[in-house]
Amino acid sequence: MLFAEQLALTDRGLHYGDGLFETMAVVDGRVRLLPRHLHRLAHGSARLAIALPDLSALETALQEVAQSMGEGVLKLIITRGSGGRGYAPPQDAEPTLILLRYPQNLPTLDDAQAGIVLRLCTLRLARQPVLAGIKHLNRLEYVLARAEWHEPEIAEGLLLDTQGELIEAVASNVFIVKSGCIFTPCLDQCGVAGVMRAEVLACAERLGVAVGEARLCLDDVLSADEVFLTNSLHTIRPVRVLHEHREWAVGALTLRLQHALWGALCV
Amino acid sequence: MLFAEQLALTDRGLHYGDGLFETMAVVDGRVRLLPRHLHRLAHGSARLAIALPDLSALETALQEVAQSMGEGVLKLIITRGSGGRGYAPPQDAEPTLILLRYPQNLPTLDDAQAGIVLRLCTLRLARQPVLAGIKHLNRLEYVLARAEWHEPEIAEGLLLDTQGELIEAVASNVFIVKSGCIFTPCLDQCGVAGVMRAEVLACAERLGVAVGEARLCLDDVLSADEVFLTNSLHTIRPVRVLHEHREWAVGALTLRLQHALWGALCV
Numbered sequence: 001m002l003f004a005e006q007l008a009l010t011d012r013g014l015h016y017g018d019g020l021f022e023t024m025a026v027v028d029g030r031v032r033l034l035p036r037h038l039h040r041l042a043h044g045s046a047r048l049a050i051a052l053p054d055l056s057a058l059e060t061a062l063q064e065v066a067q068s069m070g071e072g073v074l075k076l077i078i079t080r081g082s083g084g085r086g087y088a089p090p091q092d093a094e095p096t097l098i099l100l101r102y103p104q105n106l107p108t109l110d111d112a113q114a115g116i117v118l119r120l121c122t123l124r125l126a127r128q129p130v131l132a133g134i135k136h137l138n139r140l141e142y143v144l145a146r147a148e149w150h151e152p153e154i155a156e157g158l159l160l161d162t163q164g165e166l167i168e169a170v171a172s173n174v175f176i177v178k179s180g181c182i183f184t185p186c187l188d189q190c191g192v193a194g195v196m197r198a199e200v201l202a203c204a205e206r207l208g209v210a211v212g213e214a215r216l217c218l219d220d221v222l223s224a225d226e227v228f229l230t231n232s233l234h235t236i237r238p239v240r241v242l243h244e245h246r247e248w249a250v251g252a253l254t255l256r257l258q259h260a261l262w263g264a265l266c267v
Numbered sequence: 268m269l270f271a272e273q274l275a276l277t278d279r280g281l282h283y284g285d286g287l288f289e290t291m292a293v294v295d296g297r298v299r300l301l302p303r304h305l306h307r308l309a310h311g312s313a314r315l316a317i318a319l320p321d322l323s324a325l326e327t328a329l330q331e332v333a334q335s336m337g338e339g340v341l342k343l344i345i346t347r348g349s350g351g352r353g354y355a356p357p358q359d360a361e362p363t364l365i366l367l368r369y370p371q372n373l374p375t376l377d378d379a380q381a382g383i384v385l386r387l388c389t390l391r392l393a394r395q396p397v398l399a400g401i402k403h404l405n406r407l408e409y410v411l412a413r414a415e416w417h418e419p420e421i422a423e424g425l426l427l428d429t430q431g432e433l434i435e436a437v438a439s440n441v442f443i444v445k446s447g448c449i450f451t452p453c454l455d456q457c458g459v460a461g462v463m464r465a466e467v468l469a470c471a472e473r474l475g476v477a478v479g480e481a482r483l484c485l486d487d488v489l490s491a492d493e494v495f496l497t498n499s500l501h502t503i504r505p506v507r508v509l510h511e512h513r514e515w516a517v518g519a520l521t522l523r524l525q526h527a528l529w530g531a532l533c534v
Contacts, residue, residue: 049414077281085340137281137283140315143356171354
């Protein structure tokens with residue numbers, strides 16, 4: 001059995017957050033961007049020196065589950081496995097794989113085009129280059145950031161780091177458009193490098209739009225022509241409002257990118 | 268039943284490290300420093316807005332387990348509980364309590380007096396004031412720091428933060444002695460405020476020794492007259508060697524403090 005039916009109370013995922021996860025959209029019986037998810041998982045495993053499961057067996061298993069599900073969300077967790085007391089990773093740890101199914105309707109292109117309200121979080125992300133970019137299980141900062149608001153009309157929270165650099169949103173990456181160029185924050189100090197972020201970067205390049213990573217701050221958001229968020233489930237979401245700061249019309253370049261992205265995702 | 272027999276695969280302790288833990292020494296059928304452990308747990312729960320379990324019921328349950336164990340280690344984990352997908356903490360979450368028993372012999376005063384070899388870790392702790400001091404479940408930095416060495420003769424690894432400040436060791440707090448005064452690093456940016464650290468601070472005050480928190484760096488360690496570590500299981504451990512840096516004789520003030528501490532712990 002590839003996926004655990006229950007978790008040992010000694011699992012290091014619980015004790016230390018010693019593991020990784022992927023949240024994947026299932027559309028038309030297939031995992032969207034599966035190769036990118038598997039690639040990020042392999043990269044994260046290498047960074048944490050967690051033994052990688054057989055990726056082709058995992059791919060097959062995920063595809064089978066997706067097919068039986070039709071539409072929804074799959075969350076895969078991989079931990080270093082069970083261990084004794086103490087931080088030292090056991091030499092012979094067998095990784096634990098957990099798969100959770102959340103049947104639900106995913107946003108359509110129409111939903112995605114409506115645009116969202118964003119707020120600025122008070123919590124600032126810590127800078128830890130050793131963990132930056134990977135989707136590990138140490139997510140207390142994001143829990144605390146998400147706990148800052150309850151208003152259902154606010155879809156996301158913007159996150160700066162402790163030095164005031166723009167990083168991402170709580171469960172999304174952020175992009176800004178300035179004079180026809182697209183920028184997204186560097187994620188070498190903190191933040192999660194989303195698979196949809198990578199797909200959007202590739203999509204913009206295919207369109208011949210100038211696009212790249214940059215060191216950005218809140219002022220860059222406030223002076224941007226367009227702002228949008230990306231994540232695996234919501235694809236691209238234009239930002240209409242940064243609560244108590246600024247409003248934008250849904251931008252032409254954002255819409256163009258959104259159409260191109262959906263075209264590529266539906267192939 | 269106060270303690271969970273198994274963990275739901277949806278538990279937020281696993282998904283986000285959304286919880287706290289305590290590692291407690293059991294000696295002569297009693298939990299050592301139990302009031303300090305419960306106090307830290309209450310403080311951590313308040314910081315993370317995790318519903319606190321009934322502390323007097325928890326105290327009674329821990330004492331009963333300790334009595335049946337005699338000697339060993341108890342690890343208590345408390346998570347925010349189970350939840351749906353997404354970082355937002357559920358309003359009605361019921362905390363999960365997990366208790367793990369590790370029967371083993373604890374170090375004696377003789378063991379503790381022998382002194383240890385310490386190394387300097389390459390990993391630098393991130394500065395995150397919102398999480399600093401509390402014993403939460405986001406411990407990947409410590410896993411990676413502990414994975415830096417395999418030599419059994421090296422007992423602990425010294426940790427600086429990303430700005431080069433001295434913070435602690437992987438599973439201990441650190442103290443230095445200079446000209447008869449004792450200093451331990453401030454833990455307002457990162458690190459875990461150990462219960463034995465608090466006990467040693469109180470013990471030094473009772474002895475009339477000048478003692479306090481300070482912003483320290485590696486040079487302060489290298490120029491210290493004496494260096495020692497504290498943790499719940501090992502009490503005070505004199506540092507004899509900082510690997511590739513310096514050696515010390517076991518110091519008079521460290522030994523004096525060690526005797527006074529053991530006297531207080533055995534009451």
